[in-house]
Amino acid sequence: MNPTWVGLVAGLLTSIASLPQLIKTWRSRHVRDLSIWQPLLLSVGVGLWLVYGVLIRDIPLILANITPLISNLLLTAMKIRYCDNDAETPPSIII
Amino acid sequence: MNPTWVGLVAGLLTSIASLPQLIKTWRSRHVRDLSIWQPLLLSVGVGLWLVYGVLIRDIPLILANITPLISNLLLTAMKIRYCDNDAETPPSIII
Numbered sequence: 001m002n003p004t005w006v007g008l009v010a011g012l013l014t015s016i017a018s019l020p021q022l023i024k025t026w027r028s029r030h031v032r033d034l035s036i037w038q039p040l041l042l043s044v045g046v047g048l049w050l051v052y053g054v055l056i057r058d059i060p061l062i063l064a065n066i067t068p069l070i071s072n073l074l075l076t077a078m079k080i081r082y083c084d085n086d087a088e089t090p091p092s093i094i095i
Numbered sequence: 096m097n098p099t100w101v102g103l104v105a106g107l108l109t110s111i112a113s114l115p116q117l118i119k120t121w122r123s124r125h126v127r128d129l130s131i132w133q134p135l136l137l138s139v140g141v142g143l144w145l146v147y148g149v150l151i152r153d154i155p156l157i158l159a160n161i162t163p164l165i166s167n168l169l170l171t172a173m174k175i176r177y178c179d180n181d182a183e184t185p186p187s188i189i190i
Binding site: 001003006007009010011012013014016017018020021023024025028030031032033034035037038041042044045046048049051052055056 | 113
């Protein structure tokens, strides 16, 4: 098994992993079952990986963290923005 | 700014990022707003990072990916297990 290919596929998958959640949340406008801590910790974490990449001048590390940084920042913002949509309201169809 | 410390904090944060979601899902048993693709892609992705760490004999890379591998595998299993809890049912309190 070629380690470089394993690393490249690993980097690709972890880079795009939060995009499906971003699309689902954008479409549904519901965030009831999402913990805000996952996108928040990932935003700070991958942001620091990006800073680390800049400090050690590692282009792949910088590139691999741009997509997850943007998508996790957007997910954090959506969790804050849409939590009002999920406030418990009495069912209006009961007469 | 010391790059090593930036990298260590980045690695710590991205390692533990999925734990709050795991705890929330375990407690609520609800997975309506979770996309199965995020934990699934992260499971395969961090699993491959772990394989890459073994192939290039990099202990920090191996250690950093054990926690997210386990928590994302558990989240994927919970998404499958609990989706029945979230099937739409008519409200039983309507007479």
